Amino acid sequence: MSQKPSLPKGTRDFGPIQMYRREYLFSTIKSVFKKYGFMPLETPAMENLNVLTGKYGDEGDQLLFKVLNSGDFLNKTTSEDYEAGSKSITSKISEKGLKYDLTVPFARYVAMNRNDVAFPFKRYQIQPVWRADRPQKGRYREFYQCDADIVGTDSLICEAELLAIVEEVFEKLNFEDYQVSLSSRKILEGIAEACGASDEFSRFCTILDKLDKIGLDKVKEELSGIGVSDKGLTTLTTILAIAGNNDQVLKRLSDQLGNTQVGLEGIRETQETLDHLGRLGKTAKKIKVDLTLARGLSYYTGMIYEVKPTTISMGTITAGGRYDNLTGVFGLDGVSGVGISFGIDRIYDTLNELDLFPTDNTQATKILLTNFDDIAQAHALTILGKLREKDIPSEIYPESAKLKKQMTYADKKSIPYVLMIGSREMETGIYSLKNMTSGEQKEVSIDQLLNELS
Amino acid sequence: MSQKPSLPKGTRDFGPIQMYRREYLFSTIKSVFKKYGFMPLETPAMENLNVLTGKYGDEGDQLLFKVLNSGDFLNKTTSEDYEAGSKSITSKISEKGLKYDLTVPFARYVAMNRNDVAFPFKRYQIQPVWRADRPQKGRYREFYQCDADIVGTDSLICEAELLAIVEEVFEKLNFEDYQVSLSSRKILEGIAEACGASDEFSRFCTILDKLDKIGLDKVKEELSGIGVSDKGLTTLTTILAIAGNNDQVLKRLSDQLGNTQVGLEGIRETQETLDHLGRLGKTAKKIKVDLTLARGLSYYTGMIYEVKPTTISMGTITAGGRYDNLTGVFGLDGVSGVGISFGIDRIYDTLNELDLFPTDNTQATKILLTNFDDIAQAHALTILGKLREKDIPSEIYPESAKLKKQMTYADKKSIPYVLMIGSREMETGIYSLKNMTSGEQKEVSIDQLLNELS
Numbered sequence: 021m022s023q024k025p026s027l028p029k030g031t032r033d034f035g036p037i038q039m040y041r042r043e044y045l046f047s048t049i050k051s052v053f054k055k056y057g058f059m060p061l062e063t064p065a066m067e068n069l070n071v072l073t074g075k076y077g078d079e080g081d082q083l084l085f086k087v088l089n090s091g092d093f094l095n096k097t098t099s100e101d102y103e104a105g106s107k108s109i110t111s112k113i114s115e116k117g118l119k120y121d122l123t124v125p126f127a128r129y130v131a132m133n134r135n136d137v138a139f140p141f142k143r144y145q146i147q148p149v150w151r152a153d154r155p156q157k158g159r160y161r162e163f164y165q166c167d168a169d170i171v172g173t174d175s176l177i178c179e180a181e182l183l184a185i186v187e188e189v190f191e192k193l194n195f196e197d198y199q200v201s202l203s204s205r206k207i208l209e210g211i212a213e214a215c216g217a218s219d220e221f222s223r224f225c226t227i228l229d230k231l232d233k234i235g236l237d238k239v240k241e242e243l244s245g246i247g248v249s250d251k252g253l254t255t256l257t258t259i260l261a262i263a264g265n266n267d268q269v270l271k272r273l274s275d276q277l278g279n280t281q282v283g284l285e286g287i288r289e290t291q292e293t294l295d296h297l298g299r300l301g302k303t304a305k306k307i308k309v310d311l312t313l314a315r316g317l318s319y320y321t322g323m324i325y326e327v328k329p330t331t332i333s334m335g336t337i338t339a340g341g342r343y344d345n346l347t348g349v350f351g352l353d354g355v356s357g358v359g360i361s362f363g364i365d366r367i368y369d370t371l372n373e374l375d376l377f378p379t380d381n382t383q384a385t386k387i388l389l390t391n392f393d394d395i396a397q398a399h400a401l402t403i404l405g406k407l408r409e410k411d412i413p414s415e416i417y418p419e420s421a422k423l424k425k426q427m428t429y430a431d432k433k434s435i436p437y438v439l440m441i442g443s444r445e446m447e448t449g450i451y452s453l454k455n456m457t458s459g460e461q462k463e464v465s466i467d468q469l470l471n472e473l474s
Numbered sequence: 475m476s477q478k479p480s481l482p483k484g485t486r487d488f489g490p491i492q493m494y495r496r497e498y499l500f501s502t503i504k505s506v507f508k509k510y511g512f513m514p515l516e517t518p519a520m521e522n523l524n525v526l527t528g529k530y531g532d533e534g535d536q537l538l539f540k541v542l543n544s545g546d547f548l549n550k551t552t553s554e555d556y557e558a559g560s561k562s563i564t565s566k567i568s569e570k571g572l573k574y575d576l577t578v579p580f581a582r583y584v585a586m587n588r589n590d591v592a593f594p595f596k597r598y599q600i601q602p603v604w605r606a607d608r609p610q611k612g613r614y615r616e617f618y619q620c621d622a623d624i625v626g627t628d629s630l631i632c633e634a635e636l637l638a639i640v641e642e643v644f645e646k647l648n649f650e651d652y653q654v655s656l657s658s659r660k661i662l663e664g665i666a667e668a669c670g671a672s673d674e675f676s677r678f679c680t681i682l683d684k685l686d687k688i689g690l691d692k693v694k695e696e697l698s699g700i701g702v703s704d705k706g707l708t709t710l711t712t713i714l715a716i717a718g719n720n721d722q723v724l725k726r727l728s729d730q731l732g733n734t735q736v737g738l739e740g741i742r743e744t745q746e747t748l749d750h751l752g753r754l755g756k757t758a759k760k761i762k763v764d765l766t767l768a769r770g771l772s773y774y775t776g777m778i779y780e781v782k783p784t785t786i787s788m789g790t791i792t793a794g795g796r797y798d799n800l801t802g803v804f805g806l807d808g809v810s811g812v813g814i815s816f817g818i819d820r821i822y823d824t825l826n827e828l829d830l831f832p833t834d835n836t837q838a839t840k841i842l843l844t845n846f847d848d849i850a851q852a853h854a855l856t857i858l859g860k861l862r863e864k865d866i867p868s869e870i871y872p873e874s875a876k877l878k879k880q881m882t883y884a885d886k887k888s889i890p891y892v893l894m895i896g897s898r899e900m901e902t903g904i905y906s907l908k909n910m911t912s913g914e915q916k917e918v919s920i921d922q923l924l925n926e927l928s
Binding site: 026032033099118170408411414 | 488521638
């Protein structure tokens with residue numbers, strides 16, 4: 021009996037066209053990572069659950085895909101376990117889960133290989149991760165992450181290099197319409213301190229983060245609700261009104277944060293990052309110091325940055341920051357680092373929407389040789405051998421068939437040239453080469469053909 | 475509390491050195507696939523269990539990794555289900571599994587996309603698969619498969635192209651010491667018929683497959699046990715004694731199989747495959763027609779082939795064959811095909827053992843700039859910008875540190891050059907370039923440096 025097959029919710033196949041585009045994206049990003057001295061790493065899809073749980077908060081734990089133990093998985097359970105319900109029986113029937121991000125497996129790798137790794141360790145990792153989230157537009161249960169991190173140094177050169185990587189990657193992708201927001205957690209702490217909200221720092225951040233959505237008045241109202249004084253609110257208003265280029269913004273902010281050591285530290289680090297970037301020959305013209313930048317993740321402790329398209333609504337397409345103590349939970353202290361994550365799916369959608377993918381696919385078949393009968397086929401195979409010897413991606417239609425069928429095949433595969441091989445051609449050694457884009461047809465010898473296509 | 479992290483049994487991390495080598499392997503194979511007109515495909519790690527189960531036999535079903543439903547997975551179960559045991563409760567708490575191979579997901583993809591796919595469809599797929607097998611040397615629970623298939627045509631050109639791909643891939647990898655065994659299931663059927671064992675074909679194959687291990691006498695004994703007559707055994711002995719080059723073997727076999735239509739068909743197809751290969755400009759000098767080749771998988775119906783190293787003991791490193799009705803189980807009949815699978819892990823081990831991986835890693839950092847203090851660091855960053863503008867993979871040591879520490883870093887990362895940047899160098903614009911392999915040091919200007927390394 022045949023069955024109608026389907027895909028699990030929130031997962032996708034990537035057919036040839038998507039794959040060509042994804043490979044173009046991945047190889048572009050990889051080439052820049054490598055140029056900056058980052059080394060590749062891959063970790064397994066499955067991790068032991070004790071590596072994964074407790075690292076992403078309660079919500080994250082619930083979104084982990086858990087793998088059922090193989091064999092008689094119930095044999096470590098009792099009917100009491102069953103009666104106690106899903107949550108309590110899980111750990112007895114499942115020991116492994118699918119990885120939720122690339123950061124925790126990376127931390128595990130560093131902790132396990134601490135003696136072999138060359139610190140500071142620069143690694144990149146491009147692999148799928150899995151989250152049992154409710155699928156919706158742009159949110160998948162299986163999706164690729166594309167991360168680069170440098171661990172084992174506090175040098176702000178790292179931040180500058182990651183920002184330089186952003187500039188180079190998007191330049192190579194011919195994508196110009198984006199902005200990089202840059203700040204430091206320490207600036208935010210300084211602002212909180214200047215507003216007298218240090219004790220409520222995390223709620224202060226959460227409220228400030230809503231500025232774009234709810235506006236300044238509402239933000240002030242909520243801040244007042246958590247005990248920020250009128251004087252504090254006035255200071256905040258002044259700070260949020262700061263405008264100018266990056267140097268000016270940082271200068272003006274330091275006038276406001278003069279009394280908060282952490283704030284001044286954040287300003288100095290931001291300035292130093294920008295200075296390093298200039299020395300690296302980067303214009304930093306897409307970078308805007310954004311004093312309200314908070315980034316959701318609470319583990320960031322220093323510089324933070326995020327990239328958004330400016331002409332289309334797509335959300336954050338790339339982001340990252342500095343964090344403390346990556347591997348502490350795995351028994352290796354003192355390893356802090358800084359990272360960046362390229363949001364592959366959103367970058368894909370962005371390039372797609374802006375029509376920025378290359379139209380000529382250098383990876384795909386360049387020419388199809390026709391196949392009308394056994395004699396022409398034998399003849400075509402010898403030509404095919406010569407084309408491939410020149411590394412020209414080429415095919416023969418594998419069966420004798422009507423021209424129309426072979427043309428349809430070339431069309432469907434977007435093959436740009438078709439070489440006609442009939443009895444006249446075999447006799448004269450001169451073949452009709454059809455350009456499938458223009459429809460033009462011209463006569464070529466094999467040598468001319470090889471020259472033209474290689 | 476910190477925990478000692480570990481990896482799930484049978485899974486591996488791939489650190490930088492392994493990754494460089496794996497990427498070299500994958501990109502070599504991919505480039506040949508593309509040259510032959512194969513297009514990339516990726517399918518999700520998770521498939522619905524109804525897609526996977528029943529496709530790999532009972533043993534395969536047991537080796538599937540099953541993913542626990544998310545949320546309150548017990549809510550579709552009763553305590554009777556629990557009492558009935560693991561096997562019967564599985565389908566109620568798990569709907570998805572990790573893919574077991576690339577063939578079934580490929581079949582599902584073709585069935586689901588039958589209207590968009592250009593038939594004959596040539597696709598390659600390089601992705602991990604998962605099997606809950608007992609881990610042992612060379613056998614992993616998560617491992618990559620690397621497959622190319624052509625579906626939707628019976629043309630033997632496809633077989634010839636896959637064999638040409640084998641020749642090109644191993645040539646590109648500079649690996650010469652291998653042999654390709656080639657035969658057809660139909661030849662085996664012919665032999666069985668000639669021996670009067672057609673009714674017991676599958677047991678006949680199983681026994682014949684043991685020839686290498688148990689020897690001819692034992693094989694004959696076992697065949698006698700399933701009812702093969704003395705006359706049949708004599709015929710078999712004659713057939714197994716056939717020697718010579720491929721043309722001779724096929725000719726001599728056809729004298730023996732003259733009365734079996736299927737056998738003659740197999741001989742004709744084998745000969746035609748070799749003829750096509752010659753037309754494609756391939757020598758086929760590694761190919762040996764092997765009349766006893768059976769290949770374990772019962773779904774092969776036509777040509778079969780496998781590749782083994784000749785100078786080391788590694789087993790089959792690449793194999794494939796023609797099969798019928800790939801997608802029938804998913805409601806799409808008449809799609810047969812032929813494929814090849816490169817065994818990445820074994821090929822990796824083979825190249826490793828024979829020391830065939832390239833020693834100069836063109837993907838990794840080529841030069842490290844030293845960092846002795848803030849002034850030298852600022853100076854170094856401007857040089858770094860110029861190196862990267864020329865696409866030279868390069869790094870600065872991110873912190874001021876003792877020379878020894880920086881040299882150790884370069885050594886550990888196998889960076890071949892180190893540029894010394896001290897006050898004298900900054901003054902004169904002439905820098906010491908140290909070759910880390912030879913230990914030599916020479917004086918270069920920035921222009922000379924850029925020329926030398928690009």
